[in-house]
Amino acid sequence: MYARVSTEVIDAVDVLARVGSEQDGASLLFLGVVRNHADERPVSGMRYDAYEEMASEVLRAIAEEAAQTLGTDRVAVVHRFGELAVGEVSVAVAVSSPHRAESYEASRYVIEEIKKRLPVWKKEHYTDGESTWVEGQIPPVTTGSEA
């Protein structure tokens, strides 16, 4: 299990290499990448802000939940923050499992939970010079993962 929030450039090959084992018949790597458009509007880049300490903890909790689905501890996820250019990877999720169904399910779980709960925000920079915070999702309020 590996979960990390960082300003460093994401090395997708390294993230993938953190999963896989001789028991596993399937590996899956998801990459979220900064697009050159939002709806129809041209985008020049994206700034990600993070509540870093909490995001690290939430990302680890998500990875642990995914491991339950997977039935293995072979989950690696890295979320980047800071200024990103078009084409740069913002998030990488790697999982592996004996059979493929669990890998697809766990991979999707990780990215969907990131979108719902990870305290990270993004500001789109448009080619016309404007910038706006991307409309996000209201996180489900719980009693906390320790409760």
Place this chain on the structure above:
Amino acid sequence: MYARVSTEVIDAVDVLARVGSEQDGASLLFLGVVRNHADERPVSGMRYDAYEEMASEVLRAIAEEAAQTLGTDRVAVVHRFGELAVGEVSVAVAVSSPHRAESYEASRYVIEEIKKRLPVWKKEHYTDGESTWVEGQIPPVTTGSEA
């Protein structure tokens, strides 16, 4: 679009690099890997046989169908045949699309259709020296992809 059946070792990074574009916010790489067990029985390796000419055509047809789902032509798939050791990649599927849902759907489509239709067979070699053909799926008989 890239679809290939080959005896060469699969370079997963190369397959992933064949997809992605500045329009795409999501990339997904699936790897099928030779496991060290089948049910409870220890496996030492696997031999894949292919009806090579037909498999090339069927794999391309599957990739084209996935491209419809994706809404992009960013699909790359390679299936290996010959003798493979435990841990070696037998199939790599890379896709990318503006949004993630289409990538997950198309990736899964490609691997499920491979299992249903690709004229490829595998013989498991067990550590006790025995070998058996893996029980497969009866392909759906159609009037052919040209019909």
Place this chain on the structure above:
Amino acid sequence: MSVPVRTLFFAAYRDHFGVSELDVELAAGATVADLVSELRGRGAPFDVLPAEPAVAVNHHYAFLDEPLGAGDEVAFIPPVAGG
């Protein structure tokens, strides 16, 4: 006896308030809801805080009725947009 807490503002909240954190003194027994009322009661720019914002106390999403203790870190979490 008062309860000092540290509040954090991120993203759109930080841009709007012009600060990323603020120390606030609350009455003993105060909850997250009391902190929200205290801030909203200050008027502009804090009155843009929703009456029921998403809040994390010490890195965990919290209910509005969660009681606060001295030294708690209370973060106001605008709708999240990772990935």
Place this chain on the structure above:
Amino acid sequence: MSVPVRTLFFAAYRDHFGVSELDVELAAGATVADLVSELRGRGAPFDVLPAEPAVAVNHHYAFLDEPLGAGDEVAFIPPVAGG
């Protein structure tokens, strides 16, 4: 006038028959079903072919009533197991 076709056997079929291909002469107007009957009629080892096997004609999965032409490549496809 007879119709020569080339038949291919893969995987378990090839192991069982001991050959990977066989040239067969069929009567004019013969279908895939006629080829299957002709082979099964030869007895062991060909009688292990199912009465309705999956077959590809010139690289396309074919129905049993598909007519065969001179030079067609007809492959007997055991249940597939790629991936």
